[in-house]
Amino acid sequence: MRSRVSSPTNHTFDYVVVGAGSAGCLLANRLSRDPSKRILLLEAGKNDNYPWIHIPVGYLYCIGNPRTDWLYKTEPDAGLNGRSLRYPRGKTLGGCSSINGMIYMRGQARDYANWAAQTGDDAWAWANVLPDFKAHEDHYRLDAGEDPPTGGNSRFSDMHGHGGEWRIEKQRLSWEILEAFAEAAVEAGIPRSIDFNSGDNEGVGYFEVNQKSGWRWNTSKAFLRPARNRTNLVIWTEAQAERLLIESGPQGRKRCVGVVVQRGGREVTVRVDGEVILSAGAIGSPQILQLCGIGPAGLLQRHGIPVELNLPGVGENLQDHLQIRAVFKVSGVKTLNTLANSLFGKAKIGLEYALRRSGPMSMSPSQLGAFARSDKGQPYANLEYHVQPLSLDAFGEPLHTVPAITASVCNLNPTSRGSVRVRSKRGSDAPAIAPNYLSTAEDRQIAADSIRQIRTIVSQPALAKYKPVEWKPGVEFQSDAELAKLAGDIANTIFHPVGTTKMGHDGDAMAVVDSHLRVRGIQGLRVVDAGIMPSITSGNTNAPTLMIAEKAARLIIREARARGHA
Template identity: 65%
Template sequence: MFDFIIVGAGTAGCLLANRLSADPEKRVLLLEAGGKDDYHWIHIPVGYLHCIGNPRTDWLYQTEPEPGLNGRALRYPRGKVLGGCSSINGMIYMRGQSRDYEGWAAATGDPAWRWDACLPFFKQHENHWRLDQAAGASTQATAAFKAAHGHGGEWRIERQRLRWDVLDAFAQAAVQAGIPATEDFNAGNNEGVGYFEVNQRKGLRWNTAKAFLRPICYARPNFELWTGSTVQRLRLERIDGALHCLGAEVHTPRGIESVSLNPGGELLLAAGAIGSPQILQLSGIGPAALLQGLGIEVQQDLPGVGSNLQDHLQIRSVFKVEGTATLNTQSASLWGKAKIAAEYAFKRSGPMSMAPSQLGAFTRSSPDKTWPDLEYHVQPLSLEAFGEPLHRFNAITASVCNLNPSSRGTVQIRSDDPLQAPAIAPNYLSTDEDRRVAAASLRLTRKIIAQPAFAAYRPDEYKPGPQYQSDEELIAQAGQIASTIFHPVGTCKMGCEDDALAVVDSRLRVRGSNGVIKGLRVVDASVMPAITSGNTNSPTLMIAEKAAAWVLAGE
């Protein structure tokens, strides 16, 4: 019997566990399907290459064949380990734009989701390097920066421990193309170009298991963590006409176990944009037709469960360069690999400390856009596809994504077997607007590369190739070279009562026939009504911070 059962020890789940177990009178259970985060490649930043596609750390999902990607199916990584996606992601600290949260407030009718109301919850767990006193960094921070950022929290944010001449040149070219330089992507409007700040501490990945579980939760006698434990379904019962969540059935290393909530307790689904709708559907909460077709008794018809899937699709342009070394050739020889390893071993810097993307830029796909709607991830390397070897020639990759895609996809279980992966269909590039932005973004990439600041590198477009010029050709090539940037959200969206696809209310309680299902919330990226204009890990932490405060306050 527990007061709080948290399903998923990922980005949201670890923070929830920390906050809810702070009350010694409340017994908290944290369930994680994966194992401990004791794999060394989790902690070495470049180790994401060894974690994605690895069954030790990744669910190994794949999308359905995507018509907008010329029939290709994509690898769809999701963390299956303590820390969840924070253990395998790109480590980029990014909140999005203030307009995102104003949109959430409008969608839910709740001003608690406005930017100004969310900012304190970002700052609450933030520990920003620029506010470090010992390093003298605080002198670099303006009053405006101090008002927007926090220090002393659990979530460490540091600058990267390397630079590349070729990336500096790209940044200068972006400025020449009309994108201003910036030192802070997180003040509400992230327009500009600069190096990303990352969730690292002294050259090591800083995941949510380190930040929120160790050592404080492990030392609390009221806290339990079960790894290797997969929730098969929720235990639901209708009492006086209202549906109640009483606990869950869990497949553990010891067999099937039933865990229960104390009266007044809550189960918080924090299994992510794929896992949370899957568990709800397996439990009979979801689109009635889907569930009935699979022989699952419908407990609550909620059409939005698994709908509204949104993701950032990055279009990977590759340019060969001359007169400089990139990681392609730096790491090509045993001697080069040894130098890289030695630099990291002695200094915790260099390519092994790299986040997957180092340089970022936010800008507009057309002059009529009020806010930036494109994000660049620029890398001093290139390869045919993620997981394949680096090219043997020097090159950079300038990946660009539409921050606000209008395409919507689905996550749907295929059977009542909880161990079978659901069908994931993002429906990339399925709208005219998304296709227009794709073509425009490829043209903008060419414009940046063509600026004088980059001319010394004699750039030669390798992908998609200069022979493709018309909108139709560029859209087809976008479908050929694009891949996910691993930001699925929205599959249990929050919304107003009259929103037919809303799964949770503005306090993240799952909707029922008579108000809400008692004792059940969803707290992860799946509740976003619209995707944030940037990387999604840090907004998910903010959501969890808010939810923990509401749960503790009984709201």
């Protein structure tokens, strides 16, 4: 979408949204529906016209690419035996929805019951977030106008929407080895699932993806394209928010009145009549707040940043999903390793995508999913599997040349907590990202149990004819201590950072925002992105982020109307 520039003498808006990622694009769409309101959407990255953004397999060329990625790395992590990890975050219109795995996953109803309890606000309970999920959804199963039953008296439309901007489709591929793995999971006691997004995702099935006819469907396409003719919406790309403008009013009340933006080699001051909304993500939003003097006083003072507001939770409570990648060599079956390691195979892959928008180039990073309990004592599914008909050392590295599959598993509800903290007062310095993976005994035990469960699944009769052989981590590792250490050696993030600007009730000293996502102690300032999650959802985090933005847009509009009538 072409950026429109407001008059150089009038940089005043009703709303400024900082970050044109998953949340920011949806917010810009919703807020600009009112033609009387002027909205500025800021994006530090470039337009999303880079071709690899739109081809599903292009994530391989977007992650680790400065054209589309902030190129963050974590601090050396004791839980990972001193390793640091690449930590991709989208830097383009669409943000992480332009480089992520495209998996549509809401989490479990219990996640939102937990949010409601932590905030004291029932608006975040499952029954009250479900309408926000459905509001922008366009689910392929409802395309024909039919409403299939899902069990009992419920229909598919009870849980899903149609006609919204956010397209959800089934994957356009088929792999014999994945079918066999699914059957093996059933033999191991994991039920089949017909819908991972009905509030209880326990089971095995194929992930549904945010694609449209074999192309990636990012939030720029979904929410900015329909708004492109709205003259009240201005979009600035390559525009970095440098700092927030905070003023003191009556009784010492502080208010955010604007943003200083670095654009085109110069500073531009933007004033706001309504609100500034930070949607820069769980890394970017706490960094901006800290650079502006809003955060833990001790941290700010160490870096010579004047303390505007001592808000100790800013940058704390970082949570992420750490996946353990187990690799098994197989025989007598096609995998992507062998197909993509020959000129003929590559040509076939390219031709299939060109003609039908299907096959490996249409693949999300993970195709088959499963949600299971790490042991029989767990009251709900606490593990998520991402199963792939391929293997490699790490994303961005070449595929192995031997036939193999990868069964990755992550702890959905880690108890480890990390942080995002500025390193200096300079906005150009990346923050220190310290997830503190596997730092609790509970997380280490679940890591060991999950590796054992992978082995149980792979040992089932459905996979026997393919003669799977454990390549990584290796059958010589058996004890809890060995497996937990191995997890630290081979595990990697699946890029789900949340929680660094958590919402909470008035008595929570670490809460950064209230249940309406307003920053505590600063009027005219909200955070609307994955950082506000008090606890991580039980699955991939893009869909919950869109839900948060949908709910926030309604709150913002409703509160603005109430002020107008006051």
